Amino acid sequence: MSTSQSTPMPSAPTGPPDAVLRPHAETAYAAELAALAAADDRPRPERWRLSPWAVATYLLGGTLPDGTVVTPKYVGPRRIVEVAVTTLATDRALLLLGVPGTAKTWVSEHLAAAVSGDSTLLVQGTAGTPEEAIRYGWNYARLLAEGPSRDALVPSPVLRAMAEGLTARVEELTRIPADVQDTLITILSEKTLPIPELGEEVQAVRGFNLIATANDRDRGVNDLSSALRRRFNTVVLPLPATLDDEVAIVARRVAELGRSLDLPQLPSALTEIQRVVTVFRELRDGVTADGRTKLKSPSGTLSTAEAISVVTSGLALAAHFGDGQLRAADVAAGLLGAVVRDPATDRLVWQEYLESVVRERADWKDFYRGCRDAAAL
Incomplete structure (x- = not known):
């Protein structure tokens, strides 16, 4: 006859607050x-x-x-x-x-x-x-x-x-x-x-x-x-009024989350944070930041909280599987997942945005390649 032992209930953490x-x-x-x-x-x-x-x-x-x-x-x-x-x-x-x-x-x-x-x-x-x-x-x-x-x-x-x-x-x-x-x-x-x-x-x-x-x-x-x-x-409670406000919120929360998750300290991630927030705001608003190009919006909300999640995931990739520098390829997969919620419609919206907006930005070539590579996986 086999016997079984009950699994004890886990006890509450007894360590310092930063162990939580x-x-x-x-x-x-x-x-x-x-x-x-x-x-x-x-x-x-x-x-x-x-x-x-x-x-x-x-x-x-x-x-x-x-x-x-x-x-x-x-x-x-x-x-x-x-x-x-x-x-x-x-x-x-x-x-x-x-x-x-x-x-x-x-x-x-x-x-x-x-x-x-x-x-x-x-x-x-x-x-x-x-x-x-x-x-x-x-x-x-x-x-x-x-x-x-x-x-x-x-x-x-x-x-x-x-x-x-x-x-x-x-x-x-x-x-x-x-x-x-x-x-x-x-x-x-x-x-x-x-x-x-x-x-x-x-x-x-x-x-x-x-x-x-x-x-x-x-x-x-x-x-x-x-x-x-x-x-x-x-x-x-409205969405952040300006790009700078939203970038500041994302940067601060990403830093706090990174410390709580014991992620290694990385060089400044501000460039990629600005890009992610810019993408979110443009797709959310249905127009590019300069007001020149109208865009289709995906079905998701593309909230500030989601931008924080995308960048935090990218930091973890860069720290554990990259060269220690947050790069466009590190945030691309998370960005794709945040934008493309409905594969039937959102994927077309994302591809059109990449080709008509991101591809044309001279200083976003690495970002364009990273997003294209992530979409092909």
């Missing part, structure tokens, strides 16, 4: 948050770790009186951040809306980290998200043994945020089924969550609020009801 592949914002930027808290002498809403001014500074960057440099987490119009922060200081929830890759999740995480010191009270929206993910569930062993009780109740991240006066997050709200979405109506309007099984309710304490994200390409998936939409103040 992706630390939470409040851990990764703990020094900046501590410096901001020490320098922050402005009024703070109840249970906020920082004042609204300091939260905005944390997201947008700046230099504190003691010389501490706060790195920008978001590059975009200051007013957008100010409106988002002040919304959280009111009784209205915040909905961050935009096309995929406009840093909605990133901004949501950093807002929660700066306001509450905890960005982990998260509900990830999917087509299968149940009502219990927003309200509460039960420990069924205890429920069967003892009946309904507080000890048998398993609070959702939203319920925990209500009870502790923290910021909850709901990602991809429009992916959640409509009847589950509407669970939020009573929470956001009455600031209470009834628990009929116990004959009780949980009332939100001061400091509680909720940040939801949704992308505006999802219209028609599970549109928000008018009743729910009224409970949110909607802030639209």
